Every structure is written in C-alpha cells, then in structure tokens.
Amino acid sequence: MNWSAKIITHKKVKRIAVYFEQNIQMQEKIKECEGALWSTTKAVWHVADTVENRFRFELIPHSQSLPSREGIEQIEKFINNLRSQRYSNSTVVSYSDAIKSFLTYYREKPVNEITNEDVIIYNNDYILKHDFSASYQNQIVNAIKLFFQTIRETKIVIDKIHRPKRAKVLPNVLSKKEVKLILDAHSNIKHKTMLAVIYSCGLRCGELLALRPIDIDSKRNIVLLKNSKGKKDRIVPLSPKILEMLREYYKICKPKHYLFEGQIEGRAYKARSLQLILKQALAKSGIKKPVTLHWLRHSYATHLLENGTDLRYIQELLGHNSSKTTEIYTHVSTKSIQQIKSPFDDL
Structure with missing residues (x-):
C-alpha cells in the first residue's frame, strides 16, 4: 500500500x-489507531500524535528498535515485578514500553552502567528532539525510577532524576446549557443514558463501561464504582432523574452482565463507540468545541463547585488521591470571577 504521513x-x-x-x-x-478521525476540512485521516502511532507510520526510524538481550531480560523481570505489585495492565504496558524505548536508546551500554547523565541526554536527544509531550516524558521518568529500583547494581541515583516542568493546563469545562444540548441531542435511549450518567456522576469513560446493573443501588440512591483508577472503590450519588432514565433504559435494552453492552450480549460497550456517540451529539447540537468525554467529568466537578459543594466532597466523588488535583477546578469556576467588576465600566 502506498501512503505517507506527517505531523x-x-x-x-x-x-x-x-x-x-x-x-x-x-x-x-487507520480506524484501529488511537484517536483516528476524518477531517472534512483537510480531507485527510488523522490519528493521535502518540509514540506508538509515530512508530506505526514510520515517523520514528525502526532501525535498532529493540533493546539488547540483557535489556530484554531486565524488562521481563521488570514486568513480573510490576505484576507482583498488582499494577494495572495499562500501567504495566505503558511503563514497559517506556523502558523499552529508553533501553533501546542505550542498547550498546550495559544496564548497570547507565547514569543520571544518560537520562538527561535521552531527554534532550530523543524526547525533546521528537517533540514528545511533557506528560510522556514524565511517564518515562516514572518508569525509569521504578525500573532502576529493581536493578541491584546501578549507577543511577533515583532521587536525583529530575522531572519535566509541566504546563499548568486548566481543565476544559462546558456551560450547563452546552451540557444540556449534548445530553438532549440523541433520541436513542442507550446513547442518551450513557452520556447522562457520565455527566451526572462525574465518571471516567472506563468507569462507565465497567458498570454492572448490580452497581446501581436504587434504595440508597448511590452508584458503586468497583476497582476504579488506582484500584479504589468509591460511591457517588445517584440523581433521581438519572434513576428514572436508567429504569426506562433497562426495560427497553435488558442488559445481561454489563449495564451498557455492545452488539454482542454480555460484552461491555466499546470506548471508541462511546466517543463516536459524543461526536454525533456535538454535530447534532451544533457545538464546535473539540469536546471529549472527560470534559463532561470536568464540567460535573466545576458545576458542583459553583453550586457551593465543599471541595473535600468533590475530591471524594472524583476519586482523587490529592486535594491539589481537585483544587484545579477553583481556577475554572466562573462564579466568583463573574462578580468582579471591570474598572473599564467606571470610565
């Protein structure tokens, strides 16, 4: 097949x-790639700018794309170590891929001879050169720190591995009017309910798709989220309006194992299909912003804050480990800002 790719x-x-x-x-x-979309304005398929996609479309050379034999053996030990500590499969994959990239770069060097200076060189000559994000660099640092904790003889001083300075990016938030337009866009009861549950409970995409009917406690008006991010269980309040919607949906769709199932009975709905549902809702509602499913979660938290909900409760509802993570919503809440009068009005 003849094709070409560029950033x-x-x-x-x-x-x-x-x-x-x-x-x-x-x-x-193309459709199998992460974040695959068709641009009508540019008349081209485009995918997420990830390391995997850069390798897939040969924007990074594949030559010498494997670590040394010693490196491969150490990666296998590292993977076993992560699994024994019960890290999630997604973390095991992302961290092992990060270490594979790092050890491939130093494939000619014994693992126990790698130094802190080598980490800096890798960051400059590989991460920055290929214009990878600070979040990806931070993931590399996390992986390197964990990896070298498993190496008995090493020249790496783990505490001195520095992290990239991360940009202070504010979460994207929709107005209540915009949320209502999105939630009212679909007539399909399943599509409508899925988006409504994400917003009304502040769920991550994976948390919604993992829900089972027994996780909806209608007597206590709560939703039980089992084994969420960080392997934590938590509960969130269940809106009476959402409960009515769920009951109507259940009567029509009769899910078996998961609350929201795909075309195959007993199998969870696919994340990519849910993203497509949101995209269709945006088109129907006429909203031009590049909204993602996570925007609904951000909007839920911000709207709670603007309604006067204590930040500590919002932290619990979102499942944040640190209050600092939740505090970012104070920077996007417009309730106090809108009360400030511009001096321009007095001119």
Whole structure:
C-alpha cells in the first residue's frame, strides 16, 4: 500500500495526518489507531500524535528498535515485578514500553552502567528532539525510577532524576446549557443514558463501561464504582432523574452482565463507540468545541463547585488521591470571577 504521513496541527492540536489513495484495507488500519478521525476540512485521516502511532507510520526510524538481550531480560523481570505489585495492565504496558524505548536508546551500554547523565541526554536527544509531550516524558521518568529500583547494581541515583516542568493546563469545562444540548441531542435511549450518567456522576469513560446493573443501588440512591483508577472503590450519588432514565433504559435494552453492552450480549460497550456517540451529539447540537468525554467529568466537578459543594466532597466523588488535583477546578469556576467588576465600566 502506498501512503505517507506527517505531523500537522489540527484545531490547535498536533496530529499525525496519513495520506493514501482510496483503499478499504488502509482505511480499516487507520480506524484501529488511537484517536483516528476524518477531517472534512483537510480531507485527510488523522490519528493521535502518540509514540506508538509515530512508530506505526514510520515517523520514528525502526532501525535498532529493540533493546539488547540483557535489556530484554531486565524488562521481563521488570514486568513480573510490576505484576507482583498488582499494577494495572495499562500501567504495566505503558511503563514497559517506556523502558523499552529508553533501553533501546542505550542498547550498546550495559544496564548497570547507565547514569543520571544518560537520562538527561535521552531527554534532550530523543524526547525533546521528537517533540514528545511533557506528560510522556514524565511517564518515562516514572518508569525509569521504578525500573532502576529493581536493578541491584546501578549507577543511577533515583532521587536525583529530575522531572519535566509541566504546563499548568486548566481543565476544559462546558456551560450547563452546552451540557444540556449534548445530553438532549440523541433520541436513542442507550446513547442518551450513557452520556447522562457520565455527566451526572462525574465518571471516567472506563468507569462507565465497567458498570454492572448490580452497581446501581436504587434504595440508597448511590452508584458503586468497583476497582476504579488506582484500584479504589468509591460511591457517588445517584440523581433521581438519572434513576428514572436508567429504569426506562433497562426495560427497553435488558442488559445481561454489563449495564451498557455492545452488539454482542454480555460484552461491555466499546470506548471508541462511546466517543463516536459524543461526536454525533456535538454535530447534532451544533457545538464546535473539540469536546471529549472527560470534559463532561470536568464540567460535573466545576458545576458542583459553583453550586457551593465543599471541595473535600468533590475530591471524594472524583476519586482523587490529592486535594491539589481537585483544587484545579477553583481556577475554572466562573462564579466568583463573574462578580468582579471591570474598572473599564467606571470610565
């Protein structure tokens, strides 16, 4: 198949554009990639700018793309160590991939000879050169720290591995009017209910898709979230309006194992399909913002804060370990800011 790829900026976000002649096989390959979308304005398929996608479309050379034999053995030990500590599968995959990238860069060097200076060189000559994000660099640092804790003889001083200075990015928040437009966009009861539950309970996408009917406690008006991020259980209040919607949905769809199932009975709804539902809702409601499912969670937290809910309760509802994570919503709440009078009005 003939194709080419390059980094583009689409709606102020870096993406990987993939150019090819009309080909069903290639189109299916693109759809399998993370964040695959079709741009009508640019007339091109584009995918998320991730390390995996850069490798997939050869924006990073594949030459010498494996660590040394020693490196591979150490990675296998590292994976076993993470699993024994019961890290989630997604964390095991992301951390092992990060270490694979790092040890590939130093494939000619014994693992126990790698130093803190080598980490700095890697950051400058690989991470920054390829314009990877600070969050990806931070993930690399987390992986390196954990990895070298498992190496008996090492020249790495773990506490002296520095982290990148992260940009202070505010969460994206929708107005209540915009949320209502999105939630009212679909007539399909399943689609409508899924989006409504995410907003009304402040859920992550994965938390919604993992819900089972028995997790809805209608007598206590709560939703039980089992084994959420960080392997924590938590409860969130269940809105009476959402309970009515869920009952109507349950009568019509009759889910078996998961609360929201896909076309195959007993299997959870796919995250990619849920993202498509949101995209369709945005098109129907005429909202042009690049809204994601997580925007609904951010909006839930901000609207709670603006309604006077104590920040400590919001922290519990969102499942945040640190209050500092929750405090970011104080910077996007407009309740106090709107009360400030501009001196321009007195001129």
